[in-house]
Amino acid sequence: MSSTSLAPAPGTKRSLAAFRRARICIDCRTLLGPDERCDGGLAHRVTSLETPEGRAKLVDEVWGPPDARRRAQQLAKAGGGGLGLGSVLEGGCGGCDAIGSEAFFAVIAIVIVAAVVIGVVWLVMKIVEWIRAYMNRPKPHGGLKRPASIGRRGAISGVVQWPAKLDAPATNADCVAWALDLRCKRFLRADLMMHDAETAGFEVKLDDGTTARIPAGRIRLEGPAERLDRSDAPELEKFVKTLAPDVQGPEEFTPHLEVFPYDTVDEVLVRPGDRVQIFGELEREMDPGANVGYRESGAVLVPKGVPAIRVER
Ligand SMILES: [Zn+2]
Incomplete structure (x- = not known):
């Protein structure tokens, strides 16, 4: 019974304190007062928001338990790891003088095409890596049930x-x-x-x-x-x-x-x-x-x- 019917003084506004948010329903995420059950009935699990243990239960539902959070981090990390292509792109041509001009331009063309191909491959791998890290990032989970109508x-x-x-x-x-x-x-x-x-x-x-x-x-x-x-x-x-x-x-x-x-x-x-x-x-x-x-x-x-x-x- 909430019979705390304080008539507010005219001309003054009160904000955000009409009841103590002491509990929350894990299943439909409704904030509740002290000792309150969820409007959804006994099938809805309620935990305290005021104790670390109570909040930990909610956090486990939202983000998964701590070991799952660590696993998510490792997975996101595993998306990394470059190929070290830099060295392939480095280094000039040592014996250009000895080669005829046609051959020279052919070699230049091949080098440019190779560089473009390597660049595209590198870009695709970076995108894949980014997508994988994005997919594996910690994701919050909402309530399993709707608040009771x-x-x-x-x-x-x-x-x-x-x-x-x-x-x-x-x-x-x-x-x-x-x-x-x-x-x-x-x-x-x-x-x-x-x-x-x-x-x-x-x-x-x-x-x-x-x-x-x-x-x-x-x-x-x-x-x-x-x-x-x-x-x-x-x-x-x-x-x-x-x-x-x-x-x-x-x-x-x-x-x-x-x-x-x-x-x-x-x-x-x-x-x-x-x-x-x-x-x-x-x-x-x-x-x-x-x-x-x-x-x-x-x-x-x-x-x-x-x-x-x-x-x-
Ligand atoms: Zn509920």
Whole structure:
């Protein structure tokens, strides 16, 4: 139960601290609070982000265990090794004076053709070597499962009321809640490396006139996402780095490996005025701020457990 419903002071924004990212699901890479299970249920394995042992489990999933990382380095190294063709190209012709001019030009032509052939062979070998090293470099692996869907049916709808209290980590836009998917591009797909979402708390004016209150903390959020390249979201990088320090990589190629590598980010935002659907069970709570004018009943609806919201846009 996350009942830490701190109403943010008007005019102040809070960023990136609505819950402690203490755990992560290894299977779907969802960040979780302390003692939380994954929304995907017991089949999803969860590990601590706050202990070296816990993080090591995640790193093994992302980059493979340490001996696999060493093997990747050796393979990448094995792609090297030149032919030492330099000596073949060196050395002049010692007895040119004795040869007739036709023969001389024939020899020159042969030498030039040979040099070109050797050059082409050398270039091809370099390309093969580079491709081999590229193929054998350490590659990050995404989650094996998708984050659990919040569902399709049984939702109630309304309009977001609360003023924006958060800066979105990737786009820096004003919002009341955000969700992030960090991905690494792979051949014909993009692996999910991290899924995170939070809210500073907000209210929804439901279609029947009642009010739902979404408390600050972790949230499950779906909706239309904006995709950015990593280079277009420099602030996000700082936030991601605070979640887990880099680990030791195969030194020569990558001395440091990121626990959350990514090259694109998908960001979903909830903003005041957005129509949203709220999934799951809600319970009636007496509203501590019931004397605020527009509320008549003095009661609000609050989601049981982690709020599940879909933005309609
Ligand atoms: Zn999971």
